[in-house]
Amino acid sequence: MRSAAAFLVLLLCLYWTKAQGESGGGTENDITQTDVQSEILGVKATSDQTNITPDIWAELKELRDMVIQHSVELRKMEKLEQENTDLEARLNTAENVVEELKRENTVLEARMNTCEKVVEELKRENSDLKSRLNTAENMVEELKRENTVLEARMSSNENEVEELKRENAERPKVAFSVGLTDAGRVGPFNTDITLQFSKIFTNIGQAYSPTTGVFTAPVRGAYYFRFKGFEVESSNWIGIKLYHNDKKITGSDYNDSISYVTVSNDLILQLEKGDVIYMILWSDYIIADESSNHTTFDGFLLFPL
Incomplete structure (x- = not known):
């Protein structure tokens, strides 16, 4: 229990x-x-x-x-x-x-x-x-320097151009080109005469007088002159000469007895202001011209001095 x-x-x-x-x-x-x-x-x-x-x-x-x-x-x-x-x-x-x-x-x-x-x-x-x-x-800097130089040169050139423009504007412009006559023969004469080139083609500056046949230098400088003479008869003699003031510079007389007779010459002269240049026909010599302009007289100022 x-x-x-x-x-x-x-x-x-x-x-x-x-x-x-x-x-x-x-x-x-x-x-x-x-x-x-x-x-x-x-x-x-x-x-x-x-x-x-x-x-x-x-x-x-x-x-x-x-x-x-x-x-x-x-x-x-x-x-x-x-x-x-x-x-x-x-x-x-x-x-x-x-x-x-x-x-x-x-x-x-x-x-x-x-x-x-x-x-x-x-x-x-x-x-x-x-x-x-x-x-x-670096290239930019170099270009800037070159640009500065170019700008200086350009300014200088511009100044020179302006100066040349002023000089060119102030420098007289002188050039003439004339023919003798349309009447035919001139001469012969019993004495030397100054040829009066009466046909005016160009007379810039009016330094050539067709009345007297004399070119008068307006400024002192270097001048270029050229002349050409012509005769239709081979039997005749051409006799012309270029005068600086009263001094003969060059003369030409010619007769080929064959056909037309021509003479020519050119030269550069240093002239003073007022000096005169003209062409003389020798006594007893003949020169001719007509509408074809065979006898001419030319000149122009190269540059003043």
Whole structure:
């Protein structure tokens, strides 16, 4: 009977302990002294009815304490298992995150390598551009210097052109070209005469006088003169000469006894202002002209002195 009672009390204690664990209403500290005393009183009452010895109560108390201790340890183990499960889940999540970060890191490293290569290429291109820029700047500076020189030369040339324009505007313009006559022969005369070239082709500056047949130099300078004489009869002699003031410069007489007779000459003379140039027909000589203008006298100012 004692053994049966003890077994029943043990079962009751185990059932009560399990019920407390499943309901979640207790922990290792939830079993109070009042509960223990109630259980002891209940068991004691039963023991009084069944005459159980005090040794059984000690064993029951020991068994109860063991059951409580095991329950506490079980709950700790369950809690640890839950925590372990949570930690494993978190660890798995962390490992997944680490793997993802590794993949991202690999991608970033690849992108970083690409960026570094691009940076190096840009550095080389930048260096080339700097070199080209320096060359261009040097060329610009050289062109600026050349432009400055050219501007100075252009200014000088412009000044010279203006000076030449002024000189040209101030320099007298002198040129004449005249023919002798349309009447045919002139001469012969028993004395030298000044030929009066009466047909005016050009007389710029009016330095030649068709009335006197004399050219008067308006300025000191170098002058060019040319003359030509003509005769239709081969048996006749042409005799003309050019005078500077009262000095004979050149003369021509000619007869070929074959056909028409012509003479010509030209020269450059330095004249002072007021000097005169004219043509003389020698005495006893003949010269002829007509509308074809075979006998002419020309001259113009080359440049003043």
